[in-house]
Amino acid sequence: MNLGQGAALQTGIAYALEHTGCEYIVTFDADGQHRVEDALGMVRLAREEDLAIIFGSRFLDDRTNPGWIKKVILKTAVWVTNLTTSLKLTDAHNGLRVIRRDAAERIDLKQDRMAHATEIVLELGRSGLPWREYPVELLYTDYSKAKGQSVLNAVNILVDLVVR
16 A cells, blocks of 8 residues: 655664664765766755754755746745744755754654645754755656646645645
8 A cells, every 4th residue: 555755764764773883874866867967966965064954955056947838836835834843944845855863753744645745844843953955956757747746736745734
């Protein structure tokens, strides 16, 4: 049974935390949009600056062009997320994150579908641990567009957050 991305992330985080040698967890979407180079740069920054959380952001530079409709919806999601969390992000629904062990131990996702993206920001923001955003490039290929979330799914995410 497929319980969704939120449940998969919670399972992966729990698995990683069972291994004492795990210092950082890197999360990313399975649609091929994220680049390994960005993940490596984020881990390097977390180590160099002793940061607990690094959020990837496609809006810190101009390498990513999501299209104007998707950009409006993503910016609306940022606005809602920033209203409901203690963090002020530029890209609230980017799946590329680096989470240090002590931050990961504070994550207990209840949203099993896509609303987990706001929930994880909320939980990490409450931790009070040091964080930063990192400019990343998202690759919008035919494959990633076919596998990724539709623009209309934003309504489902908002319903999940309000109802649950």
